[in-house]
Amino acid sequence: MTAVASKGSSGGTALPEARIIPRDQHPISRKQISRAALNVLYGLHEQGFQAFLVGGCLRDLLCGREPKDFDVVTDATPEQVQRLFKRSRIIGRRFQIVHVRFGREVIEVSTFRAFQRDDQELDRDQHSAHEETGLVLRDNTWGSIEEDALRRDFTINALYYNIADFALYDFVGSRRAIERGEISLIGDPEQRYREDPVRMLRAARFAAKLGFRLDQKASRKIPELAELLLQVPPARLFDEVLKLFLSGHARASMQQLQDLGLFHFLFPETDRSLKGPQGKVWEKLILAAMDNTDRRLAQDKPVTPAFIFAVLLWPVTVARLEKLRADGMPPAPALHKAAGWALNQQVQHTAIPRRFSTVMREMWDLQDRLPRRGGRRAEALVQHPRFRAAYDFLLLREQAGELPAGLGDWWTRYQDADEDQREAMVQALGPNQGASGGGKRRRRRRKPANSQG
Known part of the structure; x- marks a missing residue:
């Protein structure tokens, strides 16, 4: 040398x-x-x-x-x-x-x-x-x-x-x-973080991606300066979140963000939900979604920001939904309003392009519709362009313990069944499934897309 x-x-x-x-x-x-x-x-x-x-x-x-x-x-x-x-x-x-x-x-x-x-x-x-x-x-x-x-x-x-x-x-x-395997800043950490607060997110991402450790000088100032992320344009933070959660190391990134006090300034309402009465359930749901995303990336399967954002904001949507329902609002309009509120709160911190927020709303809407399978509804739902993403989301909710197991298994079997078996499965549900319309109707089966949304 x-x-x-x-x-x-x-x-x-x-x-x-x-x-x-x-x-x-x-x-x-x-x-x-x-x-x-x-x-x-x-x-x-x-x-x-x-x-x-x-x-x-x-x-x-x-x-x-x-x-x-x-x-x-x-x-x-x-x-x-x-x-x-x-x-x-x-x-x-x-x-x-x-x-x-x-x-x-x-x-x-x-x-x-x-x-x-x-x-x-x-x-x-x-x-x-x-x-x-x-x-x-x-x-x-x-x-x-x-x-x-x-x-x-x-x-x-x-x-x-x-x-x-x-x-x-x-x-x-x-x-x-x-x-x-050590991450250290060039120059004074406080000055470098103030020059560009996104460097704090980059430090967390490199530690997660590479399995490196942050040295004491690099890590010590981050919790104190994390609030500087509020100065960063939400559109830029959206891009940084994608790098954190859609690059194959989502779980490790989540852990780094929480340990360094950064997660709150990216997803403040979600962070409050994680610290609330259902915090353990929501943590299981989010980590299960991140493991699922990491696994899909490792298998070269497609992923979409809409899925991970839908999971991250679901606790916020549910909390608002429960409040609206307690005030007497019917389920469907309550869910629509809760979803809008959750998205409006979030875009102040990380911008979410409409092409993704629309998919998120559809996934959330299907969570309310998936239990209602009577008559022709099950067949109509399985043909929905967001069915596969909503189905994956449902499985994660059951896995996390938010919902009792059972509905996800029914939909798994329904997708694998032929038309006669599907008809029998719907008939076996009984008369209380919100059936609409009579008789058997054969419809061309379309294979759901193999994607998160």
């Missing part, structure tokens, strides 16, 4: 030395890097620009995992990158980056960013890019690779792979942190 001397300082902050790890001293090979990423790296390098892979892709390769994305960093400006690659576009205002497309793959290219100088050295434009709280609103001041390394959030995400010599450049002890 070779050390390269620091190139000076930035606003009084000493820049780190690069520890260069030659190709023969690390396991990362170009064969492990996507062709699209190599095209971008070589395209920049051949035009005289510096070009490095950076961050999570290198961390994952060193951990024996297959990266989902390859990110590139360079000294070329976004405009220069865009001129080099035909199928590219500059995106973002807060952080300008370039998306370069090769076929279906998109490579994210960013320019080295400058390290944040002391307040007294900030010019007028830089001041306007920060709130008094410390939240970074805009960060498009370019710098050197050394400064860029200091701007990375965690040591495990600050490793660089140079396409010029295939060496790893390590400025902040990244390789050692990865080998030790």
